[in-house]
Amino acid sequence: MKEFLLVFRGDYNSMPNASPEEMQALTQRWMNWVAGFAAQNKVSDRGNSLVSSGKVLKSDGIISDGPYTEIKESIMGYTLIKSVSIEEATVLAQDCPIFSYGGSVEIREIRAM
Amino acid sequence: MELKEITPHLFRMEYSKIVAVLCKTFRLKNIEIAEDIASETFLKASEIWAIKGLPDNPVAWLYTVARNKAKDHLRHIAVFETQIRHAIKPNEIETEPDFEFSSQTISDSQLAMIFAVCNSGNSSESQICLALQILCGFGVEEIANAFLTKTETIKKRLQRARANLRKNNFHIKPLNEIEIKSQLDTVLKTLYLLFNEGYFSNTNNQLIRKELCSESVRLTLILTQNPLTDTAQTNALLALMCFQSSRLEARMNVNGEAILFDEQDKKLWDKLLIEKGNYYLVKACKGNEISKYHLEAGIAYWHSTPTDKNKWQHILQLYNQLILIEYSPITALNRTFAFAKVYGHEKAISEAEKLNLTNSNSYHGLLGYLYGDSDSERAINHYEQAIKLTKSKTEKQTLTKQIEILKLREDKR
Numbered sequence: 001m002k003e004f005l006l007v008f009r010g011d012y013n014s015m016p017n018a019s020p021e022e023m024q025a026l027t028q029r030w031m032n033w034v035a036g037f038a039a040q041n042k043v044s045d046r047g048n049s050l051v052s053s054g055k056v057l058k059s060d061g062i063i064s065d066g067p068y069t070e071i072k073e074s075i076m077g078y079t080l081i082k083s084v085s086i087e088e089a090t091v092l093a094q095d096c097p098i099f100s101y102g103g104s105v106e107i108r109e110i111r112a113m
Numbered sequence: 114m115e116l117k118e119i120t121p122h123l124f125r126m127e128y129s130k131i132v133a134v135l136c137k138t139f140r141l142k143n144i145e146i147a148e149d150i151a152s153e154t155f156l157k158a159s160e161i162w163a164i165k166g167l168p169d170n171p172v173a174w175l176y177t178v179a180r181n182k183a184k185d186h187l188r189h190i191a192v193f194e195t196q197i198r199h200a201i202k203p204n205e206i207e208t209e210p211d212f213e214f215s216s217q218t219i220s221d222s223q224l225a226m227i228f229a230v231c232n233s234g235n236s237s238e239s240q241i242c243l244a245l246q247i248l249c250g251f252g253v254e255e256i257a258n259a260f261l262t263k264t265e266t267i268k269k270r271l272q273r274a275r276a277n278l279r280k281n282n283f284h285i286k287p288l289n290e291i292e293i294k295s296q297l298d299t300v301l302k303t304l305y306l307l308f309n310e311g312y313f314s315n316t317n318n319q320l321i322r323k324e325l326c327s328e329s330v331r332l333t334l335i336l337t338q339n340p341l342t343d344t345a346q347t348n349a350l351l352a353l354m355c356f357q358s359s360r361l362e363a364r365m366n367v368n369g370e371a372i373l374f375d376e377q378d379k380k381l382w383d384k385l386l387i388e389k390g391n392y393y394l395v396k397a398c399k400g401n402e403i404s405k406y407h408l409e410a411g412i413a414y415w416h417s418t419p420t421d422k423n424k425w426q427h428i429l430q431l432y433n434q435l436i437l438i439e440y441s442p443i444t445a446l447n448r449t450f451a452f453a454k455v456y457g458h459e460k461a462i463s464e465a466e467k468l469n470l471t472n473s474n475s476y477h478g479l480l481g482y483l484y485g486d487s488d489s490e491r492a493i494n495h496y497e498q499a500i501k502l503t504k505s506k507t508e509k510q511t512l513t514k515q516i517e518i519l520k521l522r523e524d525k526r
Contacts, residue, residue, distance in 0.1 A: 028430075032452070035433035039445035040467055046437050 001082045003044055003110040004089040008096070009073040010103030012052045029097040034079060037092065042082045049077035073104060080110070119167065124155050127172060128250035131179045133222035134214055138183070141229055142279050144247070150186065154179045176214035183212050223248075224339055225288055227332060229278065231303040232296050239274040240303050241310055242267060249328040259314060259321045293341045300342075301350050301406070304333050308354050312361075319365055326361060330354050337393075348397035349406035355390035356413035359383040379419065387417045408435040425454035442468075446475050450482075458483045474502035481515065489519045 018026065037043045052074070056064045066074070076098070083089040086109055093105045120126075128151050135147035154175055168174040230244050245251040245259070253271065257264040311325025333351045336342040363381035366372055394410050411431045415424050432448035445468050453461030462483050470476035477499035484492035496516045500509050 031430065031433050035436050035448065036464060036467070038433075038436040038440060039448050039464070040469070041440045041445070043437065043440075 001084060002086075002112075004081050004083055004086065005106075005108045005110055006047075006079045006081060006089075006093055006096075007075055007106040007108065008049075008077045008079075008098050008103060009106065010076045010098055010101065011072050012074065012076070026097065026100075029100075033095065033097055037079075037081055042092065043079070044082050045080035047077060047079035050075060076103065119162075119171065123171065124158075125250035127151075127175050128155070129226070129248050130214075130219050130223060131175070132247060133226040134212065134218055135179065135183055136226065137218075137222050138187075138212065144275070144278065146186065147183075150179055150182045153182055180212040180214065220335065220338060223335055224342065227335065228288060228292070228296055228300055231300040233274065233278040235274045235277050237303070237306055239270050239277075241307050242270050243274040243278065244303060244307055244332075245325075245328075246271060248332060255321070258318065259310065259325060288341070290341055297342060297344065297346070300336070301333075301346055304329050304336075305350060305353075305406070307332075308357070312357055319361075323361055326354070326358050330358065345397045345400045345402045346404045346406055348393045349404060349410045352390045352393035352397055353406055353410035353413050355386045355393060356410060356417045359386035359390065359417055374416070382417065390414065390417065403434070405435060405438050408432075408438070425451055429455050442470050442473055443475065446470070446473070446479050450479060453483055458486060472502065474499045474508070477502065478508075478512065481512070485515075485519065489523050493519055 034043065034046055038046075052066070054066050056066070058064075081089060081092065083092060086107060089107050089109075093107055096105050098105060131151040131154065132144070132147045135150060136144055139147050157178055158171075158175060162168070162171075227248060230247050231240065233240065233243065235243060242256055242260075245256050246253075251259075253264050253267050256271075257267045260267065308326055308329035311322045311329065314322050314325065330351070333347065333354060336347045337351060359382050360377065362383065363377040363379070364372055390410070390413070394414060397407060397410065408431050412428050412435075415421070415428050415431075418424065421427070429448065429451040432444065432451050436444050436448055446465075449461055449465045449468065452464050462480070465476070465480055465483060468476065477495040481492045481495035481499060484495060493516050496512050496519075500512050503509055503512070
Protein backbone atom coordinates (compact mmCIF):
# COMPACT_ATOMS: atom_id res chain seq x y z
CA MET A 1 0.00 0.00 0.00
CA LYS A 2 1.37 3.40 -0.95
CA GLU A 3 0.52 6.72 0.57
CA PHE A 4 -0.78 9.70 -1.35
CA LEU A 5 -1.27 13.34 -0.52
CA LEU A 6 -4.43 14.86 -1.86
CA VAL A 7 -4.09 18.63 -2.16
CA PHE A 8 -7.35 20.49 -2.54
CA ARG A 9 -7.11 23.76 -4.40
CA GLY A 10 -9.73 26.32 -5.08
CA ASP A 11 -10.38 29.97 -5.51
CA TYR A 12 -11.55 31.46 -2.23
CA ASN A 13 -13.15 34.30 -4.15
CA SER A 14 -15.32 31.99 -6.16
CA MET A 15 -16.54 30.12 -3.10
CA PRO A 16 -20.29 29.72 -3.37
CA ASN A 17 -22.27 32.42 -1.63
CA ALA A 18 -24.29 29.83 0.14
CA SER A 19 -26.89 30.01 2.87
CA PRO A 20 -26.03 28.46 6.24
CA GLU A 21 -28.22 25.51 5.29
CA GLU A 22 -26.36 25.00 2.00
CA MET A 23 -23.00 25.39 3.71
CA GLN A 24 -23.99 22.71 6.15
CA ALA A 25 -25.03 20.40 3.34
CA LEU A 26 -21.66 20.98 1.68
CA THR A 27 -19.81 20.29 4.93
CA GLN A 28 -21.85 17.12 5.29
CA ARG A 29 -20.83 16.05 1.78
CA TRP A 30 -17.16 16.53 2.63
CA MET A 31 -17.53 14.55 5.82
CA ASN A 32 -19.33 11.73 4.04
CA TRP A 33 -16.67 11.72 1.36
CA VAL A 34 -13.74 11.39 3.78
CA ALA A 35 -15.63 8.86 5.91
CA GLY A 36 -16.30 6.88 2.72
CA PHE A 37 -12.52 6.51 2.31
CA ALA A 38 -12.14 5.63 5.95
CA ALA A 39 -14.80 2.95 5.54
CA GLN A 40 -12.53 1.34 2.94
CA ASN A 41 -9.67 1.69 5.41
CA LYS A 42 -7.90 4.04 3.04
CA VAL A 43 -7.42 7.17 5.14
CA SER A 44 -4.06 7.51 6.80
CA ASP A 45 -4.60 11.08 8.01
CA ARG A 46 -7.82 12.96 7.50
CA GLY A 47 -5.73 16.12 7.17
CA ASN A 48 -6.86 19.68 7.70
CA SER A 49 -8.41 22.58 5.97
CA LEU A 50 -6.51 25.87 5.87
CA VAL A 51 -7.60 29.40 6.65
CA SER A 52 -7.53 31.66 3.62
CA SER A 53 -4.97 34.21 4.79
CA GLY A 54 -1.24 33.49 4.96
CA LYS A 55 2.21 34.84 4.28
CA VAL A 56 4.70 33.99 1.58
CA LEU A 57 8.37 34.49 2.36
CA LYS A 58 10.82 34.57 -0.56
CA SER A 59 14.58 34.19 -0.78
CA ASP A 60 15.09 37.90 -1.24
CA GLY A 61 13.44 38.50 2.12
CA ILE A 62 10.26 39.91 0.69
CA ILE A 63 7.18 38.96 2.62
CA SER A 64 3.85 39.10 0.89
CA ASP A 65 0.34 38.41 2.03
CA GLY A 66 -1.23 35.16 1.04
CA PRO A 67 -0.45 32.93 -1.90
CA TYR A 68 -3.66 33.82 -3.69
CA THR A 69 -2.51 37.20 -4.93
CA GLU A 70 -0.52 35.51 -7.64
CA ILE A 71 -2.19 32.15 -8.11
CA LYS A 72 -5.91 31.95 -8.55
CA GLU A 73 -6.18 28.55 -6.96
CA SER A 74 -4.72 28.37 -3.50
CA ILE A 75 -4.39 25.37 -1.25
CA MET A 76 -7.53 24.95 0.81
CA GLY A 77 -6.72 21.71 2.55
CA TYR A 78 -5.18 18.30 2.33
CA THR A 79 -5.80 14.65 3.20
CA LEU A 80 -3.49 11.65 3.24
CA ILE A 81 -4.83 8.43 1.78
CA LYS A 82 -3.61 4.86 1.30
CA SER A 83 -3.89 3.30 -2.11
CA VAL A 84 -2.18 0.63 -4.24
CA SER A 85 -1.43 2.93 -7.18
CA ILE A 86 -1.72 6.50 -8.33
CA GLU A 87 -4.33 5.33 -10.83
CA GLU A 88 -6.55 4.01 -8.06
CA ALA A 89 -5.93 7.11 -5.96
CA THR A 90 -7.04 9.25 -8.88
CA VAL A 91 -10.22 7.25 -9.26
CA LEU A 92 -10.84 7.62 -5.53
CA ALA A 93 -10.51 11.39 -5.80
CA GLN A 94 -13.01 11.64 -8.64
CA ASP A 95 -16.09 12.36 -6.58
CA CYS A 96 -14.42 14.95 -4.35
CA PRO A 97 -16.99 17.61 -3.37
CA ILE A 98 -14.54 20.37 -4.34
CA PHE A 99 -15.43 19.91 -8.01
CA SER A 100 -18.90 21.25 -7.31
CA TYR A 101 -17.37 24.71 -6.99
CA GLY A 102 -14.65 24.51 -9.55
CA GLY A 103 -11.59 23.50 -7.58
CA SER A 104 -8.99 20.82 -8.25
CA VAL A 105 -7.34 17.92 -6.51
CA GLU A 106 -3.64 17.25 -6.90
CA ILE A 107 -2.61 13.66 -6.20
CA ARG A 108 0.99 13.08 -5.15
CA GLU A 109 2.66 9.93 -4.00
CA ILE A 110 4.53 10.24 -0.70
CA ARG A 111 8.13 9.15 -1.18
CA ALA A 112 8.87 6.22 1.11
CA MET A 113 11.77 6.84 3.48
CA MET B 114 -41.57 -15.05 60.08
CA GLU B 115 -38.94 -13.76 57.78
CA LEU B 116 -38.17 -16.00 54.89
CA LYS B 117 -34.47 -15.98 54.21
CA GLU B 118 -33.08 -16.64 50.79
CA ILE B 119 -29.60 -16.55 49.42
CA THR B 120 -29.24 -13.56 47.16
CA PRO B 121 -28.89 -14.72 43.55
CA HIS B 122 -25.23 -15.00 42.53
CA LEU B 123 -24.10 -14.17 46.08
CA PHE B 124 -21.19 -16.61 45.99
CA ARG B 125 -20.12 -15.53 42.56
CA MET B 126 -20.18 -11.86 43.51
CA GLU B 127 -18.33 -12.39 46.76
CA TYR B 128 -15.81 -14.71 45.19
CA SER B 129 -14.12 -11.93 43.23
CA LYS B 130 -14.12 -9.63 46.26
CA ILE B 131 -12.60 -12.20 48.59
CA VAL B 132 -9.94 -13.16 46.06
CA ALA B 133 -9.08 -9.51 45.45
CA VAL B 134 -8.71 -8.67 49.14
CA LEU B 135 -6.68 -11.80 49.90
CA CYS B 136 -4.39 -11.14 46.96
CA LYS B 137 -3.36 -7.91 48.60
CA THR B 138 -1.40 -10.05 51.03
CA PHE B 139 -0.71 -13.18 49.03
CA ARG B 140 0.20 -11.30 45.85
CA LEU B 141 -0.86 -12.38 42.42
CA LYS B 142 1.99 -14.87 42.26
CA ASN B 143 -0.02 -16.91 44.73
CA ILE B 144 -3.48 -16.15 43.43
CA GLU B 145 -4.31 -19.87 43.60
CA ILE B 146 -4.03 -19.78 47.39
CA ALA B 147 -6.50 -16.90 47.54
CA GLU B 148 -8.84 -18.75 45.19
CA ASP B 149 -8.59 -21.96 47.20
CA ILE B 150 -9.44 -20.11 50.38
CA ALA B 151 -12.44 -18.47 48.68
CA SER B 152 -13.65 -21.85 47.41
CA GLU B 153 -13.17 -23.48 50.81
CA THR B 154 -15.16 -20.64 52.35
CA PHE B 155 -18.11 -21.35 50.08
CA LEU B 156 -17.82 -25.07 50.70
CA LYS B 157 -18.03 -24.46 54.42
CA ALA B 158 -20.94 -22.07 53.91
CA SER B 159 -22.89 -24.57 51.87
CA GLU B 160 -22.31 -27.29 54.48
CA ILE B 161 -23.28 -25.19 57.48
CA TRP B 162 -26.02 -23.02 55.96
CA ALA B 163 -27.76 -26.06 54.54
CA ILE B 164 -28.27 -27.43 58.03
CA LYS B 165 -28.37 -24.40 60.30
CA GLY B 166 -30.00 -21.97 57.95
CA LEU B 167 -28.71 -18.62 56.80
CA PRO B 168 -26.72 -16.50 59.23
CA ASP B 169 -28.01 -12.99 59.94
CA ASN B 170 -25.43 -11.40 57.76
CA PRO B 171 -24.29 -13.94 55.17
CA VAL B 172 -21.73 -11.64 53.61
CA ALA B 173 -20.05 -10.79 56.92
CA TRP B 174 -20.09 -14.50 57.76
CA LEU B 175 -18.25 -15.29 54.53
CA TYR B 176 -15.65 -12.60 55.19
CA THR B 177 -15.00 -13.84 58.73
CA VAL B 178 -14.51 -17.40 57.55
CA ALA B 179 -12.28 -16.31 54.70
CA ARG B 180 -10.22 -14.13 57.03
CA ASN B 181 -9.74 -16.96 59.53
CA LYS B 182 -8.83 -19.41 56.83
CA ALA B 183 -6.27 -16.99 55.44
CA LYS B 184 -4.73 -16.47 58.87
CA ASP B 185 -4.62 -20.23 59.44
CA HIS B 186 -2.85 -20.61 56.17
CA LEU B 187 -0.21 -18.06 57.08
CA ARG B 188 0.34 -19.63 60.50
CA HIS B 189 0.70 -22.98 58.85
CA ILE B 190 3.42 -21.66 56.58
CA ALA B 191 5.02 -19.86 59.51
CA VAL B 192 5.62 -23.15 61.29
CA PHE B 193 7.92 -24.21 58.48
CA GLU B 194 9.50 -20.86 58.00
CA THR B 195 10.19 -19.58 61.49
CA GLN B 196 12.83 -22.16 62.27
CA ILE B 197 14.82 -21.32 59.18
CA ARG B 198 14.21 -17.62 59.62
CA HIS B 199 15.26 -17.72 63.28
CA ALA B 200 18.60 -19.02 62.20
CA ILE B 201 19.11 -16.01 59.98
CA LYS B 202 17.26 -13.18 61.77
CA PRO B 203 16.39 -14.44 65.21
CA ASN B 204 14.77 -11.26 66.48
CA GLU B 205 12.47 -10.40 63.67
CA ILE B 206 8.84 -10.83 64.50
CA GLU B 207 6.51 -10.76 61.53
CA THR B 208 3.37 -8.74 62.01
CA GLU B 209 0.36 -10.67 60.93
CA PRO B 210 -1.72 -9.07 58.19
CA ASP B 211 -5.30 -8.54 59.27
CA PHE B 212 -7.24 -9.19 56.03
CA GLU B 213 -9.61 -6.33 56.50
CA PHE B 214 -12.89 -6.60 54.58
CA SER B 215 -14.09 -3.00 54.88
CA SER B 216 -15.96 -1.60 51.92
CA GLN B 217 -13.01 0.69 51.20
CA THR B 218 -10.54 -2.20 51.13
CA ILE B 219 -12.86 -4.27 48.99
CA SER B 220 -13.35 -1.55 46.40
CA ASP B 221 -9.63 -0.64 46.37
CA SER B 222 -8.62 -4.28 46.01
CA GLN B 223 -11.21 -4.93 43.32
CA LEU B 224 -10.06 -1.91 41.37
CA ALA B 225 -6.45 -3.05 41.63
CA MET B 226 -7.50 -6.53 40.57
CA ILE B 227 -9.36 -5.19 37.54
CA PHE B 228 -6.21 -3.34 36.53
CA ALA B 229 -4.01 -6.39 37.09
CA VAL B 230 -6.21 -8.73 35.07
CA CYS B 231 -6.84 -6.29 32.23
CA ASN B 232 -3.14 -5.44 31.89
CA SER B 233 -1.72 -8.94 32.04
CA GLY B 234 -0.53 -8.74 28.44
CA ASN B 235 -2.69 -11.57 27.14
CA SER B 236 -4.53 -11.83 23.84
CA SER B 237 -7.93 -10.22 24.08
CA GLU B 238 -9.67 -13.61 24.06
CA SER B 239 -7.62 -14.90 26.98
CA GLN B 240 -7.98 -11.60 28.77
CA ILE B 241 -11.76 -11.92 28.64
CA CYS B 242 -11.65 -15.50 29.91
CA LEU B 243 -9.40 -14.41 32.74
CA ALA B 244 -11.65 -11.47 33.59
CA LEU B 245 -14.67 -13.78 33.65
CA GLN B 246 -12.95 -16.19 35.98
CA ILE B 247 -11.16 -13.86 38.39
CA LEU B 248 -13.27 -10.71 38.28
CA CYS B 249 -16.68 -12.25 37.75
CA GLY B 250 -16.29 -15.63 39.45
CA PHE B 251 -17.38 -17.68 36.42
CA GLY B 252 -16.51 -21.36 36.26
CA VAL B 253 -14.69 -22.95 33.33
CA GLU B 254 -17.91 -24.60 32.17
CA GLU B 255 -19.83 -21.31 32.25
CA ILE B 256 -17.12 -19.57 30.27
CA ALA B 257 -17.08 -22.37 27.71
CA ASN B 258 -20.86 -22.01 27.31
CA ALA B 259 -20.55 -18.30 26.76
CA PHE B 260 -17.90 -18.74 24.08
CA LEU B 261 -19.49 -21.86 22.58
CA THR B 262 -16.09 -23.49 23.00
CA LYS B 263 -14.93 -26.78 24.47
CA THR B 264 -14.04 -26.67 28.16
CA GLU B 265 -10.59 -28.06 27.34
CA THR B 266 -9.86 -25.09 25.10
CA ILE B 267 -10.95 -22.67 27.78
CA LYS B 268 -8.85 -24.46 30.38
CA LYS B 269 -5.77 -24.16 28.21
CA ARG B 270 -6.49 -20.54 27.46
CA LEU B 271 -6.84 -19.80 31.16
CA GLN B 272 -3.65 -21.64 32.04
CA ARG B 273 -1.64 -19.53 29.64
CA ALA B 274 -3.34 -16.33 30.78
CA ARG B 275 -2.65 -17.12 34.42
CA ALA B 276 0.99 -17.82 33.72
CA ASN B 277 1.26 -14.30 32.31
CA LEU B 278 -0.57 -12.84 35.26
CA ARG B 279 1.80 -14.49 37.73
CA LYS B 280 4.83 -13.40 35.76
CA ASN B 281 3.88 -9.78 36.30
CA ASN B 282 4.11 -10.39 40.04
CA PHE B 283 1.72 -7.53 40.45
CA HIS B 284 1.24 -6.32 43.97
CA ILE B 285 -2.39 -5.61 44.83
CA LYS B 286 -2.20 -2.20 46.41
CA PRO B 287 -3.99 1.12 46.05
CA LEU B 288 -3.12 2.32 42.57
CA ASN B 289 -1.37 5.61 42.06
CA GLU B 290 -2.38 8.24 39.56
CA ILE B 291 0.38 7.52 37.05
CA GLU B 292 -0.38 3.80 36.92
CA ILE B 293 -4.05 4.51 36.45
CA LYS B 294 -3.51 7.04 33.67
CA SER B 295 -1.23 4.73 31.70
CA GLN B 296 -3.37 1.62 32.08
CA LEU B 297 -6.95 2.83 32.06
CA ASP B 298 -7.25 2.60 28.26
CA THR B 299 -6.47 -1.11 28.28
CA VAL B 300 -8.85 -1.69 31.17
CA LEU B 301 -11.70 0.07 29.38
CA LYS B 302 -10.98 -1.85 26.21
CA THR B 303 -11.15 -5.18 28.03
CA LEU B 304 -14.45 -4.25 29.67
CA TYR B 305 -15.76 -3.10 26.28
CA LEU B 306 -14.82 -6.45 24.73
CA LEU B 307 -16.31 -8.34 27.66
CA PHE B 308 -19.58 -6.50 27.15
CA ASN B 309 -19.56 -7.13 23.40
CA GLU B 310 -18.89 -10.79 24.02
CA GLY B 311 -22.20 -10.87 25.86
CA TYR B 312 -24.12 -8.53 23.61
CA PHE B 313 -23.08 -10.05 20.29
CA SER B 314 -22.45 -13.53 21.64
CA ASN B 315 -22.86 -16.53 19.36
CA THR B 316 -24.71 -18.38 22.04
CA ASN B 317 -28.50 -18.52 21.97
CA ASN B 318 -28.54 -18.72 25.72
CA GLN B 319 -30.13 -15.44 26.68
CA LEU B 320 -29.24 -15.94 30.35
CA ILE B 321 -25.52 -16.10 29.68
CA ARG B 322 -25.64 -13.05 27.45
CA LYS B 323 -27.43 -11.05 30.12
CA GLU B 324 -24.97 -12.10 32.78
CA LEU B 325 -21.95 -11.13 30.70
CA CYS B 326 -23.50 -7.75 30.02
CA SER B 327 -24.48 -7.07 33.60
CA GLU B 328 -21.06 -8.16 34.86
CA SER B 329 -19.39 -5.68 32.50
CA VAL B 330 -21.70 -2.97 33.78
CA ARG B 331 -20.88 -3.89 37.37
CA LEU B 332 -17.13 -3.71 36.78
CA THR B 333 -17.37 -0.42 34.89
CA LEU B 334 -19.50 0.94 37.72
CA ILE B 335 -16.64 0.17 40.11
CA LEU B 336 -14.43 2.39 37.95
CA THR B 337 -16.88 5.29 38.24
CA GLN B 338 -16.75 5.06 42.02
CA ASN B 339 -13.09 6.02 42.25
CA PRO B 340 -12.26 9.64 41.40
CA LEU B 341 -9.12 8.60 39.52
CA THR B 342 -10.92 6.22 37.18
CA ASP B 343 -14.17 8.18 36.94
CA THR B 344 -13.11 9.75 33.64
CA ALA B 345 -15.10 10.97 30.65
CA GLN B 346 -14.24 7.78 28.74
CA THR B 347 -15.32 5.53 31.61
CA ASN B 348 -18.67 7.29 31.79
CA ALA B 349 -19.08 7.15 28.03
CA LEU B 350 -18.42 3.39 28.07
CA LEU B 351 -20.90 2.91 30.89
CA ALA B 352 -23.50 4.96 29.00
CA LEU B 353 -22.95 2.77 25.94
CA MET B 354 -23.41 -0.39 28.01
CA CYS B 355 -26.62 0.95 29.58
CA PHE B 356 -28.16 1.89 26.23
CA GLN B 357 -27.27 -1.44 24.64
CA SER B 358 -28.45 -3.44 27.66
CA SER B 359 -31.80 -1.66 27.57
CA ARG B 360 -32.59 -3.56 24.37
CA LEU B 361 -31.45 -7.00 25.49
CA GLU B 362 -35.01 -8.21 26.15
CA ALA B 363 -36.29 -7.00 22.83
CA ARG B 364 -33.48 -8.42 20.72
CA MET B 365 -34.53 -12.03 20.88
CA ASN B 366 -37.75 -13.93 20.70
CA VAL B 367 -38.67 -16.91 22.86
CA ASN B 368 -36.91 -19.30 20.49
CA GLY B 369 -33.68 -17.41 20.84
CA GLU B 370 -33.91 -15.98 17.32
CA ALA B 371 -32.58 -12.50 16.74
CA ILE B 372 -35.17 -9.81 16.13
CA LEU B 373 -34.10 -7.05 13.78
CA PHE B 374 -34.04 -3.55 15.17
CA ASP B 375 -36.99 -2.29 13.15
CA GLU B 376 -39.16 -5.17 14.30
CA GLN B 377 -38.38 -4.95 18.00
CA ASP B 378 -41.17 -4.31 20.46
CA LYS B 379 -40.08 -0.98 21.87
CA LYS B 380 -42.24 -1.53 24.94
CA LEU B 381 -39.73 -4.18 25.96
CA TRP B 382 -36.91 -1.65 26.12
CA ASP B 383 -35.79 -1.06 29.66
CA LYS B 384 -36.56 2.61 30.36
CA LEU B 385 -34.61 2.69 33.59
CA LEU B 386 -31.45 1.61 31.79
CA ILE B 387 -32.03 4.21 29.08
CA GLU B 388 -32.31 6.89 31.78
CA LYS B 389 -29.09 5.66 33.36
CA GLY B 390 -27.46 5.76 29.95
CA ASN B 391 -28.56 9.38 29.56
CA TYR B 392 -27.17 10.20 32.99
CA TYR B 393 -23.73 8.76 32.28
CA LEU B 394 -23.62 10.22 28.79
CA VAL B 395 -24.23 13.70 30.18
CA LYS B 396 -21.51 13.07 32.76
CA ALA B 397 -19.18 11.88 29.99
CA CYS B 398 -19.68 15.05 27.99
CA LYS B 399 -18.59 17.52 30.68
CA GLY B 400 -15.11 17.92 29.20
CA ASN B 401 -14.04 18.34 25.60
CA GLU B 402 -12.85 14.81 25.10
CA ILE B 403 -14.41 12.69 22.38
CA SER B 404 -13.45 9.03 22.42
CA LYS B 405 -14.82 6.14 20.44
CA TYR B 406 -16.95 5.26 23.46
CA HIS B 407 -18.53 8.71 23.28
CA LEU B 408 -19.39 8.19 19.63
CA GLU B 409 -20.71 4.67 20.14
CA ALA B 410 -22.73 5.80 23.14
CA GLY B 411 -24.09 8.64 21.01
CA ILE B 412 -25.16 6.17 18.32
CA ALA B 413 -26.75 3.92 20.93
CA TYR B 414 -28.51 6.96 22.38
CA TRP B 415 -30.15 7.72 19.05
CA HIS B 416 -31.16 4.08 18.69
CA SER B 417 -32.80 4.20 22.10
CA THR B 418 -34.72 7.35 21.31
CA PRO B 419 -38.18 6.68 19.86
CA THR B 420 -38.39 8.91 16.82
CA ASP B 421 -36.64 11.96 15.58
CA LYS B 422 -36.87 13.20 12.04
CA ASN B 423 -33.10 13.50 11.74
CA LYS B 424 -32.21 10.41 13.73
CA TRP B 425 -30.31 8.66 10.94
CA GLN B 426 -28.62 11.86 9.90
CA HIS B 427 -27.20 12.11 13.45
CA ILE B 428 -26.23 8.46 13.48
CA LEU B 429 -24.46 8.75 10.13
CA GLN B 430 -22.45 11.75 11.36
CA LEU B 431 -21.39 9.85 14.44
CA TYR B 432 -20.36 6.86 12.32
CA ASN B 433 -18.42 9.22 10.04
CA GLN B 434 -16.40 10.34 13.05
CA LEU B 435 -16.07 6.85 14.46
CA ILE B 436 -14.66 5.35 11.26
CA LEU B 437 -12.03 8.08 11.18
CA ILE B 438 -10.96 7.40 14.77
CA GLU B 439 -10.71 3.66 14.32
CA TYR B 440 -11.34 1.56 11.24
CA SER B 441 -13.13 -1.73 11.62
CA PRO B 442 -15.09 -3.66 9.00
CA ILE B 443 -18.17 -3.75 11.21
CA THR B 444 -18.11 0.03 11.70
CA ALA B 445 -17.71 0.47 7.95
CA LEU B 446 -20.78 -1.73 7.36
CA ASN B 447 -22.87 -0.05 10.04
CA ARG B 448 -21.95 3.33 8.61
CA THR B 449 -23.15 2.19 5.19
CA PHE B 450 -26.44 1.05 6.71
CA ALA B 451 -26.91 4.51 8.22
CA PHE B 452 -25.92 6.00 4.85
CA ALA B 453 -28.69 3.96 3.22
CA LYS B 454 -31.22 5.28 5.72
CA VAL B 455 -30.26 8.87 4.88
CA TYR B 456 -29.52 8.74 1.13
CA GLY B 457 -31.44 5.68 0.00
CA HIS B 458 -30.50 2.17 -1.01
CA GLU B 459 -29.26 2.94 -4.49
CA LYS B 460 -26.53 5.34 -3.37
CA ALA B 461 -25.68 3.08 -0.46
CA ILE B 462 -25.13 0.09 -2.76
CA SER B 463 -22.24 1.85 -4.46
CA GLU B 464 -20.83 2.87 -1.05
CA ALA B 465 -21.21 -0.72 0.16
CA GLU B 466 -19.62 -2.35 -2.87
CA LYS B 467 -16.57 -0.14 -2.51
CA LEU B 468 -15.92 -1.77 0.87
CA ASN B 469 -15.22 -5.04 -0.89
CA LEU B 470 -15.39 -7.14 2.28
CA THR B 471 -16.30 -10.25 0.32
CA ASN B 472 -15.29 -12.64 3.09
CA SER B 473 -17.63 -11.09 5.61
CA ASN B 474 -21.11 -12.49 6.22
CA SER B 475 -22.29 -9.08 7.39
CA TYR B 476 -21.13 -7.52 4.12
CA HIS B 477 -23.32 -9.91 2.11
CA GLY B 478 -26.12 -9.53 4.62
CA LEU B 479 -26.05 -5.77 4.12
CA LEU B 480 -25.97 -6.01 0.32
CA GLY B 481 -28.82 -8.51 0.44
CA TYR B 482 -30.81 -5.98 2.42
CA LEU B 483 -29.88 -3.09 0.10
CA TYR B 484 -30.74 -5.01 -3.09
CA GLY B 485 -33.93 -6.37 -1.53
CA ASP B 486 -36.20 -3.72 -3.02
CA SER B 487 -34.67 -3.41 -6.46
CA ASP B 488 -33.10 -6.72 -7.47
CA SER B 489 -34.36 -9.86 -5.76
CA GLU B 490 -32.00 -12.15 -7.62
CA ARG B 491 -28.92 -10.28 -6.44
CA ALA B 492 -30.34 -9.93 -2.97
CA ILE B 493 -30.91 -13.69 -2.69
CA ASN B 494 -27.44 -14.35 -4.05
CA HIS B 495 -25.90 -12.15 -1.35
CA TYR B 496 -28.04 -13.66 1.40
CA GLU B 497 -26.94 -17.13 0.29
CA GLN B 498 -23.30 -16.15 0.51
CA ALA B 499 -23.91 -14.68 3.95
CA ILE B 500 -25.44 -17.99 5.08
CA LYS B 501 -22.37 -19.83 3.81
CA LEU B 502 -20.05 -17.51 5.70
CA THR B 503 -21.75 -17.18 9.07
CA LYS B 504 -21.16 -19.56 11.92
CA SER B 505 -24.15 -18.39 13.90
CA LYS B 506 -27.21 -20.63 13.74
CA THR B 507 -29.54 -17.77 14.61
CA GLU B 508 -28.17 -15.66 11.81
CA LYS B 509 -28.59 -18.50 9.32
CA GLN B 510 -32.25 -18.75 10.35
CA THR B 511 -32.82 -15.02 10.05
CA LEU B 512 -31.19 -14.90 6.62
CA THR B 513 -33.09 -17.93 5.36
CA LYS B 514 -36.29 -16.18 6.37
CA GLN B 515 -35.29 -13.13 4.31
CA ILE B 516 -34.71 -15.32 1.25
CA GLU B 517 -38.11 -16.94 1.69
CA ILE B 518 -39.78 -13.54 1.84
CA LEU B 519 -38.03 -12.46 -1.35
CA LYS B 520 -38.95 -15.68 -3.19
CA LEU B 521 -42.55 -15.39 -2.09
CA ARG B 522 -42.67 -11.84 -3.41
CA GLU B 523 -41.16 -12.92 -6.74
CA ASP B 524 -43.79 -15.66 -7.14
CA LYS B 525 -46.59 -13.16 -6.65
CA ARG B 526 -45.30 -10.92 -9.42
